[in-house]
Amino acid sequence: MSQAPIRNFILFLLILTSQFSSFAQESNSIFRHYKEFEKADSNKLFLRFENFNFVKNNEYSGEFTNGATWIGYLATPKLVYYPSSKIRIEAGIHLQKYSGRESFTNTEAAYSINFQASQKSNLILGNLKQDRNHMLSEPMFEPERFFTDQAESGIQWLYKAKRLQFDTWINWEQFILEEDPFQERFTFGISSKYQLNNPSSQNNLSIPVQIIFTHRGGEIDTSDDSVQTIGNFSSGFNFTRKVENSKITSWSFQTLVYYFSDNSSEKDYIFDKGHAFYPQISASTKHSNFTLGYWNAYHFASSKGSELFQCVSYSTPGNYEDRREMTTLKYQYERKINKGIHLGGKLDFYYDLKNSAESYATAIYLRINGDFFLKKIKWN
Template sequence: MNGKTVKIIFFLTFFLGVKNSFATNTFLTREFLCDSCNKDLNLRFESSSFFKNNEYESDFATGFTGIGVMFKPTLEYYFNKSTKLNFGAFGLKYSGLDGLSQLVPIYQIHHKVTNGFELVFGSLYGNLNHYLAEPLYRFDRYYLDNVEYGVQILNYSEFIDSDLWLNWEQFILEGDPFQEEFTLGNHSKIKFLNKKRYQVAGDCQLLIYHKGGEIDSYNGPAFSLFNGSYGFDFSLKSQYLSYSIRPKILVYKSLGLPDEGENYKHYKNGNGFLFSGDIEHDYFYFESGYWSGNKFVSSSGEYLYMSIAESDLDFHQDNRQLFFTKFRLKRHMSNNLKLELRMNLYVDLRNDVLPDYSFGVYFIANELFFLKKDK
């Protein structure tokens, strides 16, 4: 046995050497309200240390290498079991840069109207909590644009899970030289069959991005981008593994896009087909799939799937075809402490280029510290 093999075995033993909690989304921060909490004051500390490297050879997406940490300390107060307040700050620090790249105040009110129906005002359970398909939502927005502010409606029951949100990205005052921006989104999963061992669900995802306004002084048209994804999730669970197949049809439509300038898009309408299958274990996740896009553009998606380029407005290709594979190793020490290694490979089936690939390591902490209880 050579030294390289020994190192690999040692790494896997370390990485998988603890009991995992089964969770597809390591980055989930959405919290259910505590039914036994009333007048409780807590300190919640969330952090994500990351190393991400994108080695992209194609002309559609730009490479990236970043090491950094995101942190979000907040005071959490329960007025009663149905309403809690979080108040604090979000910070982003990249290694190699002096100071913070972002420092954003955090204010959130989370209220349960009734069982299965909740309202969130202020800082949303955003980004990867929305569970959007990668052509609609780029994973890198997790650290590039983490904080979302607006209004969110969460609805969950035995047969439906729905996340409806309005992310207000740019507020304007009268005379401002820029336009207002917001994204309206919804992800709903309708469970047609919901058994212990298998599930069949309809999956609907929607994003509407709007840039405009009536009181600004910006000299340019208002426009909107519409993206939708419609498909099914077929899932089967065994004692140790979960298997899923996820076919989806995606659409892209626009309204009022300018013919030139920074907001120019070469395509006004398009569509795509996404087919993927995955296997998940407590310790690993493997996914493989196929993408076929025709003039597809997304306001927040991964550029590898699009027909336009990230950094060149004039570069475009009508038809895009990709084969992709994703692999993750998971070490979840608890529900509040998680370590994950991710590796993605994208093969362009229509262009003679080397495969694009990325890898990253993420250490996630989300701990709650009880401070006091008011009488």
């Protein structure tokens, strides 16, 4: 890669920094659609519109993944009804469209039931809450899946207390019937964070835990493919300090360790176990966030994670490296344009230390969420 794109990237970063007072204190904050449960809306019917426009350009070099440009939108118009103070029903259509394609890439029904079991606990059946990609880190879950994959559907349990946040789900990606010629596929995940001290403290120390299992198999299909089960695990600690009377609202240091295991009957990967280490330091302002990180991985792979972080090559099948070392620099911003309308973007820079290869990605997103009250309907 020539030096010109790198200079342009840095210049673009500086321009954005000067134009936008800063935001994103949490990873993937732009990926948010799910409406929180409102008990006060019992017996009310709403028309809800969710829209997500995206432009993302990946300029990737090296032999591990190919670059790509994504441009298009997601749109989900739906009806939302609260038959009681504990149940919410949503029904509509989920549309996925890439610019330059004559037809929709994906069109599917959107349907879910949210049962608020308690003030702290929610059970969701149908389409799942995917906000912020379940708070999963990039090596565990590729952020682009928010607008490239089908909407998640299955079962999900959410729990949020003063110190503990918990999200566990099953995304059933491929259902099979008797003698189908293909296998069932699903993903099981857990994403949690436990606050060790008082959350209102100026200094916060927490322990994040991330687990993903992907499975491919089944007993009633006629496929000859082998059974596959891939596990990825991550945990560590996060220290965040809030800053008062400053443009910098907080800074944080996070260190996560990762583990990979291929438990398939026939191994799909060149190696069946691996691990990685990813310390990051970040600073946030009102609208943006800078993060600097160092990635060190040995025989690491991930069935849902970003291909840039893996030791196996996706652009050159069969190629791999025992160890990967990479530095990462990320800038994220978001601005509220109007109620329910947010403009955001990301700049990501990756430098492969072993192969002296630079990769970067630029993105702009526009998110629109709107609720329109229709009428009150009493559930009999």
